[in-house]
Amino acid sequence: MADIKRAIGLMSGTSMDGIDIALIRTDGHSFVERGPSSSVAYSDGFRTRLKQGLVDARAIRLREERPGILALLERDLTLHHAIAVHDFLHIHGIEHEAVDLIGFHGQTVLHRPDEGLTVQIGDGPLLATEAGIPVIHDMRANDMAHGGQGAPLIPAYHAALATGLTNKCEAPVVFVNIGGISNLTYVGADGTLAAFDSGPGNMLIDQWVEAHTGAAFDADGAIAGSGVVDEVLARRYLAHAFFTANVRRSLDRGDFLPPEKGEISLADGARTLAFVSAAAILKSAAHLSQRPKTYVVSGGGRKNTAIMKTLEELAAGQGADVVSAEAVGLEGDAMEAEAWAYLAVRSFKGLPLSYPSTTGCDAPVSGGILAHPGA
Numbered sequence: 001m002a003d004i005k006r007a008i009g010l011m012s013g014t015s016m017d018g019i020d021i022a023l024i025r026t027d028g029h030s031f032v033e034r035g036p037s038s039s040v041a042y043s044d045g046f047r048t049r050l051k052q053g054l055v056d057a058r059a060i061r062l063r064e065e066r067p068g069i070l071a072l073l074e075r076d077l078t079l080h081h082a083i084a085v086h087d088f089l090h091i092h093g094i095e096h097e098a099v100d101l102i103g104f105h106g107q108t109v110l111h112r113p114d115e116g117l118t119v120q121i122g123d124g125p126l127l128a129t130e131a132g133i134p135v136i137h138d139m140r141a142n143d144m145a146h147g148g149q150g151a152p153l154i155p156a157y158h159a160a161l162a163t164g165l166t167n168k169c170e171a172p173v174v175f176v177n178i179g180g181i182s183n184l185t186y187v188g189a190d191g192t193l194a195a196f197d198s199g200p201g202n203m204l205i206d207q208w209v210e211a212h213t214g215a216a217f218d219a220d221g222a223i224a225g226s227g228v229v230d231e232v233l234a235r236r237y238l239a240h241a242f243f244t245a246n247v248r249r250s251l252d253r254g255d256f257l258p259p260e261k262g263e264i265s266l267a268d269g270a271r272t273l274a275f276v277s278a279a280a281i282l283k284s285a286a287h288l289s290q291r292p293k294t295y296v297v298s299g300g301g302r303k304n305t306a307i308m309k310t311l312e313e314l315a316a317g318q319g320a321d322v323v324s325a326e327a328v329g330l331e332g333d334a335m336e337a338e339a340w341a342y343l344a345v346r347s348f349k350g351l352p353l354s355y356p357s358t359t360g361c362d363a364p365v366s367g368g369i370l371a372h373p374g375a
């Protein structure tokens with residue numbers, strides 16, 4: 001019997017809205033049994049500190065540097081994760097000893113793939129000790145050390161999930177994650193993988209809406225619903241070199257900026273940015289060697305009806321369907337956390353986390369650092 005491990009994945013994504021947590025059992029190959037999942041929202045105060053952390057991170061030249069508030073923030077972020085793990089295990093009646101590994105993403109505070117620099121704050125040894133469970137952390141660094149973009153890493157997990165979709169949707173399938181940044185994974189009928197970041201997801205909408213209303217996001221796309229697309233502004237975003245370059249690269253939060261306040265009304269701005277988010281996915285997918293037949297959407301952006309409406313229309317124009325992760329029996333809010341659990345098991349077994357076709361690394365590479373409790 002294959003060596004199956006029970007692992008928890010922890011994701012604090014680019015939206016900085018909280019921690020997603022998920023439990024899976026897996027052999028690190030195609031066997032995946034998904035367990036419970038949940039999310040813990042950050043307080044407004046902690047989100048404000050995370051945003052300051054992004055500013056302070058701009059001074060980082062070597063990835064172990066922690067200027068400004070970053071050292072304290074890293075400790076507090078780790079302790080938030082430890083509490084999330086304890087609460088999760090308690091709620092679900094799971095003993096700590098029954099969990100073999102935690103896959104800990106941490107919080108990306110700086111991502112400059114062109115300089116070979118990616119920084120996720122999160123203290124793996126501290127989390128291992130606080131949680132009493134071995135932790136695999138820092139999973140992006142080795143990919144970059146081997147010439148990769150350091151992201152996206154979720155494609156290895158998408159490949160495992162795709163084996164269960166054969167009778168549920170038409171191939172070829174593309175998994176789309178609409179988080180702060182969006183990324184996609186193409187899985188060919190023969191298991192071929194191609195993946196890359198596909199553009200701004202919710203981050204521009206979030207910043208735009210927060211600047212005008214104080215709300216963290218456009219709930220259900222309601223603000224966008226009363227606006228119209230400004231085609232000139234949309235074209236400006238979609239003309240960005242990111243979409244036209246021959247080589248796909250991964251994105252940092254600062255690579256795209258929201259419009260200037262006053263440049264457009266709140267509602268039209270929200271509608272235009274939702275259009276851009278959807279159109280960016282199709283524009284990026286045009287770089288794939290084959291046209292997808294089904295887009296399986298996960299991430300918070302699938303709850304924005306303006307993004308989904310545009311995505312469905314544009315995909316229909318190319319003969320493709322758009323379905324939510326839930327429609328094919330998956331969990332759209334937990335997929336990244338599940339992926340980090342899956343990747344932790346692969347890391348533990350020395351299996352590749354990334355491939356030349358997913359991050360642009362020189363050869364399939366593993367990654368991650370193992371931290372034991374109390375070490």
Ligand SMILES: Nc1ncnc2c1ncn2[C@@H]1O[C@H](COP(=O)(O)OP(=O)(O)OP(=O)(O)O)[C@@H](O)[C@H]1O
Nearest residue numbers: 013014015179180181202217219220299300301303
């Ligand atoms: N009900 C909703 N209506 C509209 N948008 C929503 C809703 N719920 C969440 N979102 C959007 O989803 C975002 C969070 O998505 P998600 O958790 O997938 O991102 P993330 O994991 O932080 O980002 P990334 O995948 O880039 O790391 C929120 O910031 C918000 O923009």
Ligand SMILES: CC(=O)N[C@H]1[C@@H]2OC[C@@H](O2)[C@@H](O)[C@@H]1O[C@H](C)C(=O)O
Nearest residue numbers: 014108111151152153154181183336
């Ligand atoms: C550097 C970094 O944290 N990148 C994230 C971000 O959020 C979405 C997109 O940009 C993706 O490339 C990646 O996360 C996902 C989970 C990944 O690595 O697969």
